[in-house]
Amino acid sequence: MTVLIDTPLWPKHGTVWAHLVSDRSIAELRAFAEGNGVPSRAFDLDHYDVPVERWDELVAAGAEPVSPRELVRRLAASGLRVTPRERHGRDGPERHHR
Numbered sequence: 001m002t003v004l005i006d007t008p009l010w011p012k013h014g015t016v017w018a019h020l021v022s023d024r025s026i027a028e029l030r031a032f033a034e035g036n037g038v039p040s041r042a043f044d045l046d047h048y049d050v051p052v053e054r055w056d057e058l059v060a061a062g063a064e065p066v067s068p069r070e071l072v073r074r075l076a077a078s079g080l081r082v083t084p085r086e087r088h089g090r091d092g093p094e095r096h097h098r
Contacts, residue, residue, distance in 0.1 A: 003032045005063040006071040008052035018055055019071060020048040020063060023078040036061050045082040046075060 008018040020038065022029035026046070033048050034040075036058060042048045050058060059065055066074070075081040 003029060003063045004066050004071050004074060005050070005055065005058055006066055006068040008055055009068060010049075015051045015053065017049045017051055019068070020050050020058065021046060021071060021075050021080070023074040023080070026080060032061075032063070045087060046080050
């Protein structure tokens, strides 16, 4: 299993957020998130947004901490990254259903 979590840096709703991804498959990511109580509404095409308050717990459960740059690099290399163009159009390729 290779689930990655970046440094919580993204402010919104009175907290800061991290991104939780898999560089193997969306199915792996969904299984990890479900098994750790991350709500499905936090899923955004190729990642889950998770608040800083959950970071330590998710790392303890097996998510590998990485920098935001490393997270994007590994997600892109996996072929699972949804580009900004795809994200804004919400018409990402079929691969995101893996």
